[in-house]
Amino acid sequence: MEIICPRCESTFATDNNALREHHYQAKCSVCQQIFHFDIAAEDTRSGSSLGRFLGKLLLILTITLLIIALIGQALWWTRSYSYAATSAPVRRILLSSAEQLGVTIPWPGPNKEIRILNSQVTQAGKHLARITGNIENVANKVQAYPVIEVTLSNVYGAPIAHLQFTAAQYLSGAFHAHSGFVPGTAVPFTLSSPALTTAAGYQVTLLSRP
Numbered sequence: 590m591e592i593i594c595p596r597c598e599s600t601f602a603t604d605n606n607a608l609r610e611h612h613y614q615a616k617c618s619v620c621q622q623i624f625h626f627d628i629a630a631e632d633t634r635s636g637s638s639l640g641r642f643l644g645k646l647l648l649i650l651t652i653t654l655l656i657i658a659l660i661g662q663a664l665w666w667t668r669s670y671s672y673a674a675t676s677a678p679v680r681r682i683l684l685s686s687a688e689q690l691g692v693t694i695p696w697p698g699p700n701k702e703i704r705i706l707n708s709q710v711t712q713a714g715k716h717l718a719r720i721t722g723n724i725e726n727v728a729n730k731v732q733a734y735p736v737i738e739v740t741l742s743n744v745y746g747a748p749i750a751h752l753q754f755t756a757a758q759y760l761s762g763a764f765h766a767h768s769g770f771v772p773g774t775a776v777p778f779t780l781s782s783p784a785l786t787t788a789a790g791y792q793v794t795l796l797s798r799p
Contacts, residue, residue, distance in 0.1 A: 595622070597622070599617055599619045670683060671730040674731040674769060696732050696770070697733065698732035700728065700732060702727045702732075703724055703726050704727060705723070708722030709722060710791055716787050718786060718787050718791070720779075720793060721777070724737075726774070728772055731771055734776075735770075736756075737795060738754075738794045739751075739791060741790070742788060743788065752784055
C-alpha cells in the first residue's frame with residue numbers, strides 16, 4: 590500500500606501489517622512528520638478513484654459504440670457497403686449479420702452495368718420454350734440482380750407478349766438473390782414459364798433502375 594505524508598506529500602510504500610502494528614501511525618523519512626494513517630479514508634479514496642476510472646472507461650466505450658453506429662448507419666443509408674462487399678470475407682460477415690438480425694440486405698441497383706453474355710432458346714415441349722444463358726455484373730460493387738424481361742414477337746416482328754422473371758425465378762444452384770450480384774462472375778439463368786411459348790422471335794432485356 591502507498592501512503593502520502595500530509596506535510597511534504599512524499600509517497601512511500603508500506604506494508605499493511607506494519608501499519609497495523611504501529612496503530613496506523615507513520616513517520617515521514619523526508620520531513621520527519623509523524624502522522625496517523627486513516628485506512629478507512631484511504632479505502633474510500635481508492636474506491637472513488639476506481640469508480641472514476643470505470644466511469645471514464647464506460648464513457649469512452651459508449652462514445653466508441655456511438656461512432657461505430659453512426660458510421661454503420663451512414664454506410665447503410667448510402668449503401669457504400671456494396672463496394673466493400675466485393676471482398677468475400679466482408680460479404681460473408683454482412684450476410685451472416687443480416688441473417689442473425691432477420692433482415693435482407695438492400696443491395697443497390699440493379700444499374701445498367703450488367704450484361705448478357707449469351708442466351709439461347711430451346712424447345713421445352715407442348716409448344717413451350719426455355720431460355721438459358723449467363724449474365725455478368727461489370728460494376729465495381731455488389732448490386733441487386735435485375736429483372737429479366739422477355740418479349741415474344743410474331744413473324745412480322747410485332748410484340749405479342751412481355752414476360753418478366755425475377756431473380757428468385759431464374760437463379761439456381763449456389764446463386765441466391767439475397768446474396769447480391771457479385772461483379773466479375775458469370776451467373777447462369779434459366780427462364781421457363783407456362784406463358785413462355787414458342788414464337789417467331791425472342792428478345793431478352795435486363796431491366797435496371799435509375
